Amino acid sequence: MALGSQPVPRPENQVASNTATIVIISRYNRIVYPHTNQHRPPGFQQMTAEIDLRSDTVTQPTPSMRQAIAEAEVGDAVIDVDPTMERLEALTAKILGKEAAVFMPSGSMTNQIALRVHCDRGSEFLCEADCHIYHYEQGAFAQLSGLVAQTVAGEGGVLQADQLKHLIRPENEHMVRTRLLCLENTHNRWGGRIQPQETVQNICDWAKENGLKRHLDGARLWNASSATGMSPKDLVEPFDSVSVCFSKGLGAPVGSALAGDSSFILEARRARKLFGGGMRQAGIIAAGALHALEQHRDRLQEDHDNAQRLRDGCEACGPLSIRGGRVDTNIVICEVDPHWISADQLAATLDERGVRCLAIDPQAIRFVTHLDVNTSQIESACDIIHAITTQPVASLS
Ligand SMILES: Cc1ncc(COP(=O)(O)O)c(C=O)c1O
Numbered sequence: 001m002a003l004g005s006q007p008v009p010r011p012e013n014q015v016a017s018n019t020a021t022i023v024i025i026s027r028y029n030r031i032v033y034p035h036t037n038q039h040r041p042p043g044f045q046q047m048t049a050e051i052d053l054r055s056d057t058v059t060q061p062t063p064s065m066r067q068a069i070a071e072a073e074v075g076d077a078v079i080d081v082d083p084t085m086e087r088l089e090a091l092t093a094k095i096l097g098k099e100a101a102v103f104m105p106s107g108s109m110t111n112q113i114a115l116r117v118h119c120d121r122g123s124e125f126l127c128e129a130d131c132h133i134y135h136y137e138q139g140a141f142a143q144l145s146g147l148v149a150q151t152v153a154g155e156g157g158v159l160q161a162d163q164l165k166h167l168i169r170p171e172n173e174h175m176v177r178t179r180l181l182c183l184e185n186t187h188n189r190w191g192g193r194i195q196p197q198e199t200v201q202n203i204c205d206w207a208k209e210n211g212l213k214r215h216l217d218g219a220r221l222w223n224a225s226s227a228t229g230m231s232p233k234d235l236v237e238p239f240d241s242v243s244v245c246f247s248k249g250l251g252a253p254v255g256s257a258l259a260g261d262s263s264f265i266l267e268a269r270r271a272r273k274l275f276g277g278g279m280r281q282a283g284i285i286a287a288g289a290l291h292a293l294e295q296h297r298d299r300l301q302e303d304h305d306n307a308q309r310l311r312d313g314c315e316a317c318g319p320l321s322i323r324g325g326r327v328d329t330n331i332v333i334c335e336v337d338p339h340w341i342s343a344d345q346l347a348a349t350l351d352e353r354g355v356r357c358l359a360i361d362p363q364a365i366r367f368v369t370h371l372d373v374n375t376s377q378i379e380s381a382c383d384i385i386h387a388i389t390t391q392p393v394a395s396l397s
Contacts, residue, residue: 051377052356053310056220056303056330056370059251065291072287076280078273084283088290092257095293096242097233100265101257103286104277107132107219110243110258111182112140113271117264118180118213118241121146125180125215126164129153130189132217133182144275148176156324157190158199159183161206168210181207184217185235186224189360191323192307192331192368194224197235204238214238219245219256223329226300240264246289249303249330250296251371255289296371303330306369306378313382314367317389323364332367333360341393349388349396355381 052058061069075082085103093101104110111133119125125141127134129151133141141147152163169175183200187193204214216239218224218232225232236242241260246252258268272278279285311327314320319340323333336343343359350357350365360366369378388396 050354050356051373051381053367053369053373053381054356054358056248056251056368059371061253061288062251062371064295065252065288068291069284069287072283074281074283077282078278078280082279082281082283082286084290085279085286088286088293089257091290091293092244093259095232096236096244096259098236098242098259099262101259102265102268102272103255103257103279103282103289104272105254105256105279105285107217107243107245107248107256108137108140109272109275109277110256111215111217112137112144113268113275114215114241114243114258114260115141115147115180115182116145116271117267118215119145119147120177120179122148123177123179124148124150124169125182126150126152126167126178126212127182128157128159128184128187130157130187131182131184132188132219133184135189150178154190156326157184157187157193158195159203160199161203164203164206168212178212180213180215182215182217183239184219186220186329186331188219188331189333191327191333191366192220192223192329193324193326194227194328197228197230200235201238213240215240216242218242220248220329222297223249223300223304226297227304227329246292249300249370250289250292252285252288252292254285257289299371300330303369303371304328306330306373306375307332307367309375309378310367310369310382313378313385317386319389320385330369332369334365334367336363336365338363340389341396345396346388350384353384353388355384 072084074084077085089101089103115125124147127149134149134151141149150167152159168178183195185195207214216236218236221232221235221244225235241258241264243256243258245256247254307327307330310332311322314332314334315322319337320334323335336346343361343363343365347357347359347365357365357367
């Protein structure tokens with residue numbers, strides 16, 4: 001099978017490239033891409049490697065990141081401090097132009113703790129209907145903090161102030177209290193869409209004038225910054241708090257941070273402990289995040305260029321169309337013609353041929369470019385997608 005056979009170019013050394021040149025066939029007769037030696041049959045050399053475009057979270061730590069992790073200075077951050085985590089928090093706060101930041105295991109936790117600290121139990125927040133906080137976090141705001149969401153569908157994930165003006169509840173014992181506005185930049189379910197900054201500024205000005213706090217889910221803020229050329233600090237200036245992830249485009253194994261003013265972050269630290277997120281020698285994971293923050297922001301444009309290649313490839317395929325008609329950063333969402341096959345069938349067929357994606361809706365699949373896929377793999381993926389879309393349906397799985 002002629003799939004992308006180039007080793008993945010990594011920021012440094014040969015070790016990772018060598019591991020990428022080995023594959024085995026799984027018991028489902030599917031090519032798998034082992035990242036450790038333990039699966040390698042002796043002397044088995046590869047023809048190809050799997051192209052994993054399910055998410056930018058699938059990346060392996062680079063050798064120099066592993067080195068930074070191995071050498072991390074650590075302490076017990078629950079008893080007092082972990083020096084590496086402290087350095088990461090300070091650098092994150094500085095880059096985001098906020099007074100303080102707190103490191104947490106995941107973006108879901110940073111988002112949920114932001115909601116909890118901004119809102120009293122029994123109050124509500126406004127958000128875009130397709131945002132991660134509402135769509136993919138199990139309604140944790142209700143389960144854990146007693147909050148309600150009021151959702152509004154944006155145009156391609158982008159809300160306008162005019163859509164929200166009548167939504168703040170009057171003070172009335174029948175109603176919840178509206179306390180917070182949440183935005184997402186880039187917007188995951190709208191294909192990595194960048195929020196236009198003028199719109200963000202307008203909507204946040206309106207929210208502030210009306211007594212609402214502003215939180216940004218900036219899991220992929222780094223991508224928005226790279227694509228627009230605006231600094232992370234300028235992008236998040238209109239917000240009281242911002243959540244950022246190190247384990248997505250930046251390629252760290254674990255971790256997110258929540259940033260805001262000092263009193264907000266003090267409360268967020270308390271909530272992190274409450275949610276079971278107190279971490280002891282956290283420098284082990286913070287070191288990976290710190291390395292990613294220092295070394296990997298500058299390369300994100302490569303992922304965006306690869307996403308454009310993928311978009312061009314998909315657009316050339318009859319049964320596929322690009323959600324919202326645009327790809328701003330590293331996510332490509334394809335709507336699958338319902339008269340052809342389902343997203344699940346397409347994802348399974350691609351999987352069999354060595355290209356991995358996620359079926360995110362009954363008729364939509366998602367590809368995400370990242371540190372561990374190169375341009376020749378993207379070109380191979382485009383060829384495979386094209387070949388599938390021109391085959392008779394009966395021959396597909
Ligand atoms: C926009 C957005 N916010 C938050 C998250 C949650 O991050 P985590 O998986 O670290 O909980 C994700 C995860 O993909 C995301 O895409």
